[in-house]
Amino acid sequence: MKRKEDVFAIARNFMRSRVILTAAELDLFALIQEGDSTAAKMASRLGVDKRALSRVLDCLVTFDLLVKDGDVYSPTEEGAQYSSKNPESSLPMLLHMSRLWDSWSDLTQVVEKGPGSEQKPPKPMDPASRRAFIGAMHVIGRTLSEEIARSLDLSGFKKLMDIGGGSGTYTIAFLKNNPRMRALIFDLDDVVPMARERLEAEGFLDRTDLVGGDFYRDELPPGCDLALLSAIIHQNDPEQNLELFKKAYRALDPGGMLLIRDHIMDESRTKPPEGALFAINMLVNTRGGDTYTFSEVEKGLSEAGFVNIRMLRSGERMDCLVAGVKPS
Secondary structure (H helix, E strand, O other): OOOHHHHHHHHOHHHHHHHHHHHHHHOHHHHHHOOOOEHHHHHHHHOOOHHHHHHHHHHHHHOOOEEEEOOEEEEOOOHHHHOOOOOOOOHHHHHHHHHHHHHHHOHHHHHHHOOOOOOOOOOOOOHHHHHHHHHHHHHHHHHHHHHHHHHOOOOOOOEEEEEOOOOOHHHHHHHHHOOOOEEEEEEOOOOHHHHHHHHHHHOOHHHEEEEEOOOOOOOOOOOEEEEEEEOOHHHOOHHHHHHHHHHHHHHEEEEEEEEEEEOEEOOOOOOOHHHHHHHHHHHHHOOOOOOEEHHHHHHHHHHHOOEEEEEEEOOOOOOEEEEEEOOO
């Protein structure tokens, strides 16, 4: 049972969040790395209020993201990860969270009036922001993708289709762990160059075909015996997912398997806890997205024609896996 103090602590977490998001929006960690290491220098560079900026910087010290010596600030090892000057910066993820701030503030209105009523949409990404975000997703997802790839015996499969595969994080992990496998990434035309760049850097471009398209409008390319929907189904309503499952079914070779990675909720819809929270993120940011139970996913896959539908893995980190097979 939560104590009143615990509930208050959860409720005021938005204060800490706001400080970190403001630091991200101002790119304070990069300014410090560039030598503007005092509040006075940073305020002058940014054209902002020195006292207000000082209070933000001091809070970042208490969060162990900065250290302070006199009036000089420097980033901790953790804080340095959020500088835009870091080649593997996680800053784009913080900026993505900042874009969600307004939509989350509309939660009460969404509950009162329903999703898609009059809430403000998330701020759109420009091409540079999209590129940075996909790069950050690769950095953050690399470890989990390799863990998932190692947990699966896919030795009997010849070619993977990574649907909406971004820059290829899961494709790379699957190819690393399955030396005889080839792959195909299907994603939007402006994402494909990012995948090509990442695959070439990792040494897997010669084993991967890249196809541009929109899985909401286009059919999926045929010729694969394994397909992956990684962190896709939560952005869709059930009808959109059913249509996507049908497209995957049509594209797969007979005997092929569809893998779904996402939060898969228990029947109470309270576990995993992160999945329950992520359902709110979909509630305030999409018209029909959600996190789904196994029975809901099973129903859609079965209606699309898949058999032998089973849960391969459960977890707390959006690392649940559901599989379905296209009959031979």
